[in-house]
Amino acid sequence: MPYGDPMASDEWTRWLLTRRDGGNAELRAQHATALEVFRDEVLDRAALTPADTVLDVGAGTGLIAFGALERLGPDGHVIFSDISDSGLEECRRRAGDDKRCTFLHAAAEDLSSIPDASVDVVTTRSVIIYCEHKADAFREFFRVLRPGGRLSIFEPINRFLLEHRPDSLFGLRDPEVGHLLAKVVAVYRDGARRGENPMTDFDERDLLRWAAEAGFDGIEVDYRAQLDVPAEPIGDWAARKDVAPNPLAPTYGEAMKVALSDEERAVVDARMTALAQSGTPTRRTLATAYVRALHP
Ligand SMILES: C[S@@+](CC[C@H](N)C(=O)[O-])C[C@H]1O[C@@H](n2cnc3c(N)ncnc32)[C@H](O)[C@@H]1O
Numbered sequence: 001m002p003y004g005d006p007m008a009s010d011e012w013t014r015w016l017l018t019r020r021d022g023g024n025a026e027l028r029a030q031h032a033t034a035l036e037v038f039r040d041e042v043l044d045r046a047a048l049t050p051a052d053t054v055l056d057v058g059a060g061t062g063l064i065a066f067g068a069l070e071r072l073g074p075d076g077h078v079i080f081s082d083i084s085d086s087g088l089e090e091c092r093r094r095a096g097d098d099k100r101c102t103f104l105h106a107a108a109e110d111l112s113s114i115p116d117a118s119v120d121v122v123t124t125r126s127v128i129i130y131c132e133h134k135a136d137a138f139r140e141f142f143r144v145l146r147p148g149g150r151l152s153i154f155e156p157i158n159r160f161l162l163e164h165r166p167d168s169l170f171g172l173r174d175p176e177v178g179h180l181l182a183k184v185v186a187v188y189r190d191g192a193r194r195g196e197n198p199m200t201d202f203d204e205r206d207l208l209r210w211a212a213e214a215g216f217d218g219i220e221v222d223y224r225a226q227l228d229v230p231a232e233p234i235g236d237w238a239a240r241k242d243v244a245p246n247p248l249a250p251t252y253g254e255a256m257k258v259a260l261s262d263e264e265r266a267v268v269d270a271r272m273t274a275l276a277q278s279g280t281p282t283r284r285t286l287a288t289a290y291v292r293a294l295h296p
Helices: 006-019 025-046 061-073 085-095 135-142 158-164 178-188 204-213 251-261 260-279
Strands: 053-057 076-084 102-106 118-124 145-156 219-231 280-296
Touching: 025 061, 025 118, 025 145, 025 280, 053 061, 053 135, 061 076, 061 085, 061 118, 061 204, 076 085, 085 102, 102 118, 118 135, 135 204, 145 204, 158 280, 178 251, 178 260, 204 219, 204 280, 251 260
Parallel strands: 053 076, 053 118, 076 102, 118 145
Antiparallel strands: 145 280, 219 280
16 A cells, blocks of 8 residues: 555544644644634635635645635635545545535545646645655656646654653643653654654655755745643643544543553653642643645
8 A cells, every 4th residue: 555544544633623633622622723814725725816726735625625625716716635544534524515615535645646737736634743744745746747836844853852752741840740651652752762663764855855856946934833832731631641643642631541551651640630639730842834835
């Protein structure tokens, strides 16, 4: 199987629909606000015009694709593509009878069912990070774009977290449970070693290089890194434990079960609940990159 794994597709949509926020309304609202910013930043960089054909690669449940539809006129068109059939099904349901939508099961690295030079814009958000063959994806984006077409991408740069804070959970430096939290983080870290995992085998310079090597012009990378930036408190710890940080990862509660004994879990639960109640801030360590580029 060269690209993507259809058998794994449901876990993508399960995460987008529930595991990203554990079904918790407050966390969902927090995410929604952040996601709207990502969506608007990606679409602003895509500089849509009303009759454009937009290909959203790895559309998921349609964050970028539906945002694009809102910016297009009656002659515009959006192709929702993904390796997740359940994601595409959800998008189909949400699109209703909007004739400007089509749906395509395809991996980013193999868009062969889309003709050369047939789309005006390619967008993608948090998808390249899961691709094993990232340079192939950039070559495909270039091939399907017409001359004058635009590429607009957002990706998290998880290598940054791995390099700078490999042992830290929520940026907490807590003398009571720090050693236990480090054991929990190791569950994630062991699956994400730099260079051995698609999620951490690249950074913003690779994105720029792959775009250039594919033939793009006018390449701009907006990179943002945050190290130990004060962030929101833990909130509801029970709810937070049901959250998975990405579609391929366990929830924090699941990782605790792997890493800790019953007694250790009870210690962590008690301490995290106390930290949550006292409103102790977390610290954010995160890097992200927006990339935009032009097909000459
Ligand atoms: C984190 S979600 C992002 C979804 C959407 N772009 C968004 O912004 O909400 C990652 C998406 O990438 C899709 N995906 C994973 N690997 C892929 C691949 N090789 N080609 C295309 N899509 C892929 C998953 O099915 C999932 O829908």
